[in-house]
Every structure is written in structure tokens, then in C-alpha cells.
Amino acid sequence: MSTEGVRQRNLARILRLVHLEGPLSRATLTELTGLNRSTVADLVGEFVRGGLVEERAPDPSRRVGRPSPIVSIASRVLAIAVNPEVDALTIAAVGLDRGIPVRERIDLDRLITPAETAALVAERISQWRAGPLADARIVAIGLAVPGLVRVADGLVRNAPHLNWVDEPVRDLVAAATGLPTAVGNDASLGALAEHLFGAARGIDDVVYLNGGASGIGGGLIVHGMPVGGAGGYAGEFGQNRPGIAADSDRRARGGVLEDEVSRARLLDVVGVGSADEPTLAALLSATEDPAAAAELVRQRGILATALANAVNVLNPSVVVLGGFLATIAERDLPGLTAAVSDFAMPASMEGLDIRVAVLAEDRLLIGAAEAAFGELLADPLGLRHRLSVR
Structure with missing residues (x-):
């Protein structure tokens, strides 16, 4: 590799570290990259001149030995x-x-x-x-x-x-x-965001399901890498056929998962036509209508079968639920986990953690x-x- 090629790679390593980890000292960057101090200082200087990062003096109260400037992403x-x-x-x-x-x-x-x-x-x-x-x-x-x-x-x-x-x-x-x-x-x-910065940070095998106004989609992280499939279309969990044991629980004859586990149906039971996710969650929490509680239970049961299928096929460490699926899960996360366990292989449930997206409305x-x-x-x-x- 040419000298400029090596320099480009080292610049990318440093910027990505500060982007992912937040402010880091030059000494920490030196340790993480294995580069020498003068090289790190030179590369950081290029970023400062290019307006990509800023440097500040270290916190005097934490100064031990030779001070090392703190490098952070330029906020603009x-x-x-x-x-x-x-x-x-x-x-x-x-x-x-x-x-x-x-x-x-x-x-x-x-x-x-x-x-x-x-x-x-x-x-x-x-x-x-x-x-x-x-x-x-x-x-x-x-x-x-x-x-x-x-x-x-x-x-x-x-x-x-x-x-x-x-x-x-x-x-x-x-x-x-x-x-x-x-x-x-x-x-x-959304899966990428939660993997890098949210509920699945540091987890290498993740299944993510997002519930939005347009239905249910998903994303996969396998061995730490996003998986898109041959054309980039992997993760369409909402198009799978759900397992519904009781015919009385079915609302869309021959429908797919997103027809049954549906944000529109939740909006309907609280009597509104449109709302963002925090508003929908607040409305569901505030209502005392038994029909709303029954719909949440119905949707949670169907969601559990879909998650169990994903767990059996992909054996993730973590399942993350975003959007209105997080709202469904948060009402009874232990109950949802137990329901998934009823349908999944016991070995695949070992160590599995079901979490809600922590980036909330910012995830997408x-x-x-x-x-x-x-x-x-x-x-x-x-x-x-x-x-x-x-």
C-alpha cells in the first residue's frame, strides 16, 4: 500500500473511533490504534484544520503525568x-x-x-x-x-x-x-443504529424488528456485521405468515405479520387516526378501555410466535424491538420473553435478551x-x- 493509502486508512481509523466512542484523549487514540504519538498528533492536526474535530485541554482534576489533549467531533x-x-x-x-x-x-x-x-x-x-x-x-x-x-x-x-x-x-x-x-x-x-450506539451496542448477533406506520421491518447483525442479503432486502419479518393458534385472534384472513401486529389497530382502539410513538404509548397507558388491553395482549401473543421463529433460525444474543413494537413489549417484557420461550427451542433461548430500542424516536x-x-x-x-x- 502506498504512503498516502496508509495515511488515508489511519485517518479513517481515528475519525471512526472518535465518532463511535465519543471524546478520546490523544493518548487513548495512540493506544487503540497502535500508532506512535507524533503520527496521532499529526493526523489529529489535519482533522482540526479540516474542521472535523476539535481539541481541548484535559480536565485538570484528572491530570496524571503528562497531559494529553481531548479530541472530539466538531459539532457542526x-x-x-x-x-x-x-x-x-x-x-x-x-x-x-x-x-x-x-x-x-x-x-x-x-x-x-x-x-x-x-x-x-x-x-x-x-x-x-x-x-x-x-x-x-x-x-x-x-x-x-x-x-x-x-x-x-x-x-x-x-x-x-x-x-x-x-x-x-x-x-x-x-x-x-x-x-x-x-x-x-x-x-x-435502525438495526445499525441500535448496534452501534443503542440497545445492542457491542453485541455481535442481533435481530431487530421495527414497527412503524408502514408495518413491520427488520434488520440483522451477524458476527458483528449488518446482513442485507443478495439485493439488500433481508429482514422483512413483517411479510412472514404468523402462527395464530386461535382463529378468534385472527383479524386479517390470510394476512401477514404486519396485518395482525399493527400500529393502525392500536391507534384505532385508543380512538385516534395518527400519532407519533410517544403519543401512542401515552394514550395506551392512559386508557382504561378493556378493548385496548385485549388488543395489546392479542398482538403480543402473535409477536411472540414471530420472534420465536426468528430466534430458532438465527440464534441471536439479543432481540431489539423498536417503534410501536417497543410499546407492546414494554407493557409486559417478562411476559413477552416467557411467551417467546414457550415457542422457541430451549437451547436458542439460553442467554437470549429481549430489549426495547434505547434510541427511541431517533433510531431511524x-x-x-x-x-x-x-x-x-x-x-x-x-x-x-x-x-x-x-
Whole structure:
């Protein structure tokens, strides 16, 4: 490998460490990378000059021996994260340090088109650049789409609840904004976010299920790596046929899991047409209607069979539930775990932990931003590009 190639790789290692772990001292970076102190100082200096990181003096109260400056991500390095849904379009600015300085949920009374999505994203970026993000460096855009996404070119093959079929969403948004754009399945990006920063941090084998307005999707982490499948479509747990023992518990004849375990059905039993996840959870907690309690029990039982199937096939260490599935689970997490255990192989249940997503409403936005930051993290100062054009 050439000298510049080695330098590009070392820059990527350092930036990724600070991105994932938070502020680190130069001494810690030296220890973690195995590089010598002068090399780390030189590389960090490049980042400071490039506006990607900041350095500050160490805490005097913790100073032991020679002080080592603290390196942290510059807070104004941002990606724009976008999550289109059937009832709302959520747009946020997400920092490389995971701060979210600006966020907006645009409620919708009809399905939004890809072209309208691109136009709205461009409009908000323009507004924010004239206001709260005036001094920010926006590096890219990431979209978390509830549907099948061909990751290679950002083509949304099918987002059935949005009526998007073979839509070049990546190209539409990039053309409207002038910014590099990445597109991925919302649940797969949620799985990545929870694996890197949330409930499954440090866990190598994870099954993640996300429940949203468009249904149920999933993501897989196997041996520490996201698994997308041949086309990037892996994890569509919501399209599996659920096991329902009592016919009286079935609501959609011949339906799939997301037809039975449904956010729309929960909204219906609390008497509202639309709500974000915290509002839905609050409404379910506040209601004394026996029909709401019965629906939660029904959905939790069906969800348990689906989770047991996933546990039997994939043998994860952790199952993480996000969105309205987290709301269902939190009402009786021990009961859900026991129900899964009733259907799963005993050996596969050994050591299994079922958790709710700790990133809550931020999980899809942080996942989308992570996709947007991919090129920056791989080649922070553009050295690889310079090498490729020589």
C-alpha cells in the first residue's frame, strides 16, 4: 500500500473511533490504534484544520503525568436524515457527534411522492442553512425508507404502503439538493443504529424488528456485521405468515405479520387516526378501555410466535424491538420473553435478551445519518479520491 493509502486508512481509523466512542484523549487514540504519538498528533492536526474535530485541554482534576489533549467531533459536521412515512415526513440534522440540533415532523394527509419528498428536503435544507445551520457543514443526506431498497443505487424497488415502485429516490434527492445521498431500508438502518450506539451496542448477533406506520421491518447483525442479503432486502419479518393458534385472534384472513401486529389497530382502539410513538404509548397507558388491553395482549401473543421463529433460525444474543413494537413489549417484557420461550427451542433461548430500542424516536434518523456519513468515515480528507484520479 502506498504512503498516502496508509495515511488515508489511519485517518479513517481515528475519525471512526472518535465518532463511535465519543471524546478520546490523544493518548487513548495512540493506544487503540497502535500508532506512535507524533503520527496521532499529526493526523489529529489535519482533522482540526479540516474542521472535523476539535481539541481541548484535559480536565485538570484528572491530570496524571503528562497531559494529553481531548479530541472530539466538531459539532457542526452534519448529515440530513429523512424518514418518509404514510402519515408524516420526518427530517432532521444529525451531527457526526450524534447531536440533533434541528428536527421537524411534517404531518401528511395523503401519501407523499418521491419527487415531493426531494423537493421538501431541499426546501428545509435551504431554510435551515439561512437559520439554525448557517455555520454548519452538511456533508450528505440519508433516507430511511419503509420498503425494499436496492442499496447499490438507491432504487426503491417497492415501498408498498407509500406506493413507491422502482423509484430512483437517491438520484431525485441528490439532484434537488446537490448533496451526496444514501438510501436504505428503515429497519435495517435502525438495526445499525441500535448496534452501534443503542440497545445492542457491542453485541455481535442481533435481530431487530421495527414497527412503524408502514408495518413491520427488520434488520440483522451477524458476527458483528449488518446482513442485507443478495439485493439488500433481508429482514422483512413483517411479510412472514404468523402462527395464530386461535382463529378468534385472527383479524386479517390470510394476512401477514404486519396485518395482525399493527400500529393502525392500536391507534384505532385508543380512538385516534395518527400519532407519533410517544403519543401512542401515552394514550395506551392512559386508557382504561378493556378493548385496548385485549388488543395489546392479542398482538403480543402473535409477536411472540414471530420472534420465536426468528430466534430458532438465527440464534441471536439479543432481540431489539423498536417503534410501536417497543410499546407492546414494554407493557409486559417478562411476559413477552416467557411467551417467546414457550415457542422457541430451549437451547436458542439460553442467554437470549429481549430489549426495547434505547434510541427511541431517533433510531431511524441516526441510522440514516450513519449511511450518509459512510463516505466521510471511510475517506475523511478525500485522499482515496485523489489517488483514484491520478
